[in-house]
Amino acid sequence: NAGVTQTPKFQVLKTGQSMTLQCAQDMNHNSMYWYRQDPGMGLRLIYYSASEGTTDKGEVPNGYNVSRLNKREFSLRLESAAPSQTSVYFCASSEMRGINQPQHFGDGTRLSIL
Amino acid sequence: DQQVKQNSPSLSVQEGRISILNCDYTNSMFDYFLWYKKYPAEGPTFLISISSIKDKNEDGRFTVFLNKSAKHLSLHIVPSQPGDSAVYFCAARGQGAQKLVFGQGTRLTINP
Numbered sequence: 001n002a003g004v005t006q007t008p009k010f011q012v013l014k015t016g017q018s019m020t021l022q023c024a025q026d027m028n029h030n031s032m033y034w035y036r037q038d039p040g041m042g043l044r045l046i047y048y049s050a051s052e053g054t055t056d057k058g059e060v061p062n063g064y065n066v067s068r069l070n071k072r073e074f075s076l077r078l079e080s081a082a083p084s085q086t087s088v089y090f091c092a093s094s095e096m097r098g099i100n101q102p103q104h105f106g107d108g109t110r111l112s113i114l
Numbered sequence: 115d116q117q118v119k120q121n122s123p124s125l126s127v128q129e130g131r132i133s134i135l136n137c138d139y140t141n142s143m144f145d146y147f148l149w150y151k152k153y154p155a156e157g158p159t160f161l162i163s164i165s166s167i168k169d170k171n172e173d174g175r176f177t178v179f180l181n182k183s184a185k186h187l188s189l190h191i192v193p194s195q196p197g198d199s200a201v202y203f204c205a206a207r208g209q210g211a212q213k214l215v216f217g218q219g220t221r222l223t224i225n226p
Contacts (some may be wrong), residue, residue: 004157008189031212033213035216037211040123040218041218042118042120042203042216042217042218043205043216044216045201045213048212048213050212051159056212058213072135074164087147090157090158092157100162100165101213102148102163103160104160105150105157105158105159106157107155107156107157108156108157
Protein backbone atom coordinates (compact mmCIF):
# COMPACT_ATOMS: atom_id res chain seq x y z
CA ASN A 1 0.00 0.00 0.00
CA ALA A 2 2.46 2.64 -1.25
CA GLY A 3 0.10 5.64 -1.64
CA VAL A 4 2.15 8.52 -3.11
CA THR A 5 5.77 7.77 -4.02
CA GLN A 6 8.32 10.49 -4.75
CA THR A 7 11.78 10.07 -6.24
CA PRO A 8 14.48 11.00 -5.49
CA LYS A 9 14.34 11.64 -1.73
CA PHE A 10 17.39 13.92 -1.75
CA GLN A 11 19.22 15.84 -4.45
CA VAL A 12 21.93 18.48 -4.63
CA LEU A 13 22.20 20.56 -7.79
CA LYS A 14 24.39 23.36 -9.01
CA THR A 15 22.85 26.63 -10.14
CA GLY A 16 21.70 26.31 -13.75
CA GLN A 17 21.34 22.54 -13.78
CA SER A 18 18.03 20.95 -14.69
CA MET A 19 16.18 18.22 -12.88
CA THR A 20 12.87 16.34 -12.92
CA LEU A 21 11.15 15.26 -9.71
CA GLN A 22 8.98 12.19 -10.13
CA CYS A 23 5.69 11.38 -8.41
CA ALA A 24 3.41 8.37 -8.73
CA GLN A 25 0.21 7.41 -6.89
CA ASP A 26 -1.53 4.07 -6.74
CA MET A 27 -4.88 5.21 -5.29
CA ASN A 28 -6.54 5.82 -8.67
CA HIS A 29 -6.94 9.50 -7.81
CA ASN A 30 -7.84 11.97 -10.52
CA SER A 31 -6.09 15.02 -9.09
CA MET A 32 -2.42 15.54 -8.33
CA TYR A 33 -0.45 18.45 -6.86
CA TRP A 34 3.06 19.77 -6.34
CA TYR A 35 3.91 21.88 -3.27
CA ARG A 36 7.03 23.37 -1.82
CA GLN A 37 7.62 23.82 1.89
CA ASP A 38 9.91 26.53 3.18
CA PRO A 39 10.57 27.43 6.84
CA GLY A 40 7.81 29.56 8.33
CA MET A 41 5.74 29.53 5.16
CA GLY A 42 3.72 26.34 5.26
CA LEU A 43 3.06 24.53 2.01
CA ARG A 44 2.65 26.55 -1.16
CA LEU A 45 1.09 25.12 -4.30
CA ILE A 46 3.31 25.16 -7.39
CA TYR A 47 1.15 23.38 -9.99
CA TYR A 48 -1.75 20.99 -9.97
CA SER A 49 -3.52 18.65 -12.34
CA ALA A 50 -7.25 18.26 -11.80
CA SER A 51 -7.40 15.28 -14.14
CA GLU A 52 -5.29 13.46 -16.68
CA GLY A 53 -4.42 15.80 -19.53
CA THR A 54 -4.87 19.07 -17.63
CA THR A 55 -2.47 21.20 -15.60
CA ASP A 56 -2.88 24.58 -13.90
CA LYS A 57 -0.65 27.05 -12.11
CA GLY A 58 -0.74 27.39 -8.38
CA GLU A 59 0.59 30.10 -6.12
CA VAL A 60 4.31 29.90 -7.03
CA PRO A 61 4.73 28.44 -10.56
CA ASN A 62 7.65 30.54 -11.82
CA GLY A 63 10.74 28.50 -12.68
CA TYR A 64 8.86 25.20 -12.85
CA ASN A 65 7.11 23.06 -15.44
CA VAL A 66 4.94 19.98 -14.96
CA SER A 67 3.80 16.99 -16.97
CA ARG A 68 0.83 14.76 -16.20
CA LEU A 69 2.24 11.67 -17.88
CA ASN A 70 -0.81 9.49 -17.18
CA LYS A 71 -3.34 9.09 -14.38
CA ARG A 72 -0.70 7.75 -11.99
CA GLU A 73 2.27 10.03 -12.65
CA PHE A 74 2.87 13.76 -12.30
CA SER A 75 6.39 15.16 -12.72
CA LEU A 76 7.89 18.53 -11.79
CA ARG A 77 10.79 19.95 -13.80
CA LEU A 78 13.27 22.66 -12.91
CA GLU A 79 14.79 23.81 -16.21
CA SER A 80 17.51 26.03 -14.74
CA ALA A 81 17.80 25.60 -10.99
CA ALA A 82 18.31 28.65 -8.77
CA PRO A 83 19.31 28.84 -5.08
CA SER A 84 15.82 30.23 -4.30
CA GLN A 85 14.42 26.84 -5.32
CA THR A 86 16.15 25.12 -2.44
CA SER A 87 13.21 23.60 -0.61
CA VAL A 88 11.36 20.44 0.29
CA TYR A 89 8.97 19.41 -2.48
CA PHE A 90 5.83 17.42 -1.79
CA CYS A 91 3.56 15.68 -4.23
CA ALA A 92 -0.05 14.94 -3.30
CA SER A 93 -3.13 13.34 -4.82
CA SER A 94 -6.85 13.41 -4.14
CA GLU A 95 -10.23 12.39 -5.43
CA MET A 96 -11.92 14.60 -7.95
CA ARG A 97 -13.21 18.08 -7.44
CA GLY A 98 -16.48 18.60 -5.61
CA ILE A 99 -15.99 15.80 -3.13
CA ASN A 100 -14.72 16.68 0.34
CA GLN A 101 -11.77 14.35 0.26
CA PRO A 102 -8.34 15.10 1.69
CA GLN A 103 -5.12 15.23 -0.25
CA HIS A 104 -2.63 12.45 0.45
CA PHE A 105 1.05 13.35 0.45
CA GLY A 106 4.31 11.66 -0.41
CA ASP A 107 7.33 11.87 1.88
CA GLY A 108 8.98 14.66 -0.07
CA THR A 109 12.11 15.42 -2.07
CA ARG A 110 14.73 17.53 -0.30
CA LEU A 111 16.42 19.66 -2.93
CA SER A 112 19.47 21.87 -2.40
CA ILE A 113 20.70 24.26 -5.08
CA LEU A 114 24.27 25.45 -4.63
CA ASP B 115 -1.80 37.94 1.62
CA GLN B 116 -1.90 35.07 4.08
CA GLN B 117 -5.45 33.71 3.84
CA VAL B 118 -4.87 31.02 6.47
CA LYS B 119 -2.88 31.90 9.56
CA GLN B 120 -1.54 29.91 12.45
CA ASN B 121 -0.27 32.59 14.79
CA SER B 122 1.49 30.28 17.25
CA PRO B 123 4.70 28.83 15.78
CA SER B 124 5.04 26.48 18.73
CA LEU B 125 3.11 25.01 21.65
CA SER B 126 4.29 22.93 24.59
CA VAL B 127 1.82 20.77 26.55
CA GLN B 128 2.18 18.26 29.35
CA GLU B 129 1.34 14.65 28.58
CA GLY B 130 -2.27 13.83 29.47
CA ARG B 131 -3.47 17.44 29.22
CA ILE B 132 -5.43 19.05 26.40
CA SER B 133 -3.64 20.53 23.39
CA ILE B 134 -5.45 23.32 21.54
CA LEU B 135 -4.14 24.45 18.17
CA ASN B 136 -5.67 27.50 16.52
CA CYS B 137 -6.12 28.67 12.98
CA ASP B 138 -7.68 31.84 11.51
CA TYR B 139 -8.77 32.47 7.94
CA THR B 140 -9.82 35.52 5.99
CA ASN B 141 -11.66 34.14 2.96
CA SER B 142 -15.39 33.69 3.65
CA MET B 143 -15.65 31.44 0.55
CA PHE B 144 -13.71 28.65 2.25
CA ASP B 145 -16.08 25.75 2.93
CA TYR B 146 -13.84 22.79 3.78
CA PHE B 147 -11.13 22.76 6.42
CA LEU B 148 -8.52 20.16 7.25
CA TRP B 149 -5.80 19.48 9.77
CA TYR B 150 -2.59 17.68 8.83
CA LYS B 151 0.12 16.31 11.08
CA LYS B 152 3.73 16.18 9.97
CA TYR B 153 6.68 14.32 11.46
CA PRO B 154 10.27 15.23 10.45
CA ALA B 155 11.39 13.74 7.13
CA GLU B 156 7.85 12.57 6.32
CA GLY B 157 5.00 14.02 4.32
CA PRO B 158 1.93 15.61 5.95
CA THR B 159 -0.65 13.06 7.08
CA PHE B 160 -4.36 13.87 7.04
CA LEU B 161 -5.79 14.02 10.54
CA ILE B 162 -9.34 15.36 10.54
CA SER B 163 -11.56 17.66 8.50
CA ILE B 164 -14.76 19.67 8.80
CA SER B 165 -17.26 21.03 6.33
CA SER B 166 -18.63 24.54 6.79
CA ILE B 167 -22.12 23.14 7.37
CA LYS B 168 -20.89 21.76 10.71
CA ASP B 169 -19.36 23.40 13.74
CA LYS B 170 -17.74 20.33 15.26
CA ASN B 171 -16.25 17.06 14.11
CA GLU B 172 -14.79 14.42 16.39
CA ASP B 173 -12.54 11.44 15.74
CA GLY B 174 -11.23 9.68 18.81
CA ARG B 175 -8.93 12.00 20.73
CA PHE B 176 -9.16 14.68 18.03
CA THR B 177 -11.93 17.27 17.73
CA VAL B 178 -12.08 20.15 15.29
CA PHE B 179 -14.25 23.17 16.02
CA LEU B 180 -15.31 25.71 13.41
CA ASN B 181 -16.55 29.21 14.24
CA LYS B 182 -17.62 30.69 10.91
CA SER B 183 -18.57 34.08 12.27
CA ALA B 184 -15.10 34.51 13.74
CA LYS B 185 -13.42 32.74 10.80
CA HIS B 186 -11.60 30.56 13.28
CA LEU B 187 -11.01 26.87 13.67
CA SER B 188 -9.27 24.92 16.38
CA LEU B 189 -8.00 21.40 16.91
CA HIS B 190 -8.33 19.84 20.37
CA ILE B 191 -6.29 16.79 21.31
CA VAL B 192 -7.38 15.06 24.51
CA PRO B 193 -5.49 13.50 26.18
CA SER B 194 -2.18 14.55 24.63
CA GLN B 195 0.36 11.79 24.10
CA PRO B 196 4.12 11.90 23.33
CA GLY B 197 3.43 10.59 19.82
CA ASP B 198 1.39 13.73 19.15
CA SER B 199 4.60 15.78 19.05
CA ALA B 200 4.73 17.01 15.46
CA VAL B 201 4.04 20.04 13.28
CA TYR B 202 0.34 20.62 12.65
CA PHE B 203 -0.93 22.43 9.57
CA CYS B 204 -4.44 23.71 9.04
CA ALA B 205 -5.67 24.05 5.47
CA ALA B 206 -8.76 25.43 3.76
CA ARG B 207 -10.47 25.05 0.38
CA GLY B 208 -12.99 27.25 -1.39
CA GLN B 209 -16.31 25.93 -2.65
CA GLY B 210 -15.77 23.93 -5.83
CA ALA B 211 -12.09 24.78 -5.81
CA GLN B 212 -9.28 22.33 -6.31
CA LYS B 213 -6.59 24.05 -4.32
CA LEU B 214 -5.84 23.91 -0.61
CA VAL B 215 -4.41 26.94 1.19
CA PHE B 216 -2.17 26.05 4.11
CA GLY B 217 -1.25 27.86 7.29
CA GLN B 218 2.37 28.18 8.39
CA GLY B 219 2.18 25.33 10.88
CA THR B 220 2.43 24.98 14.67
CA ARG B 221 5.06 22.77 16.27
CA LEU B 222 3.46 20.85 19.16
CA THR B 223 5.70 19.33 21.81
CA ILE B 224 4.22 16.97 24.39
CA ASN B 225 6.31 16.83 27.54
CA PRO B 226 6.32 13.71 29.74
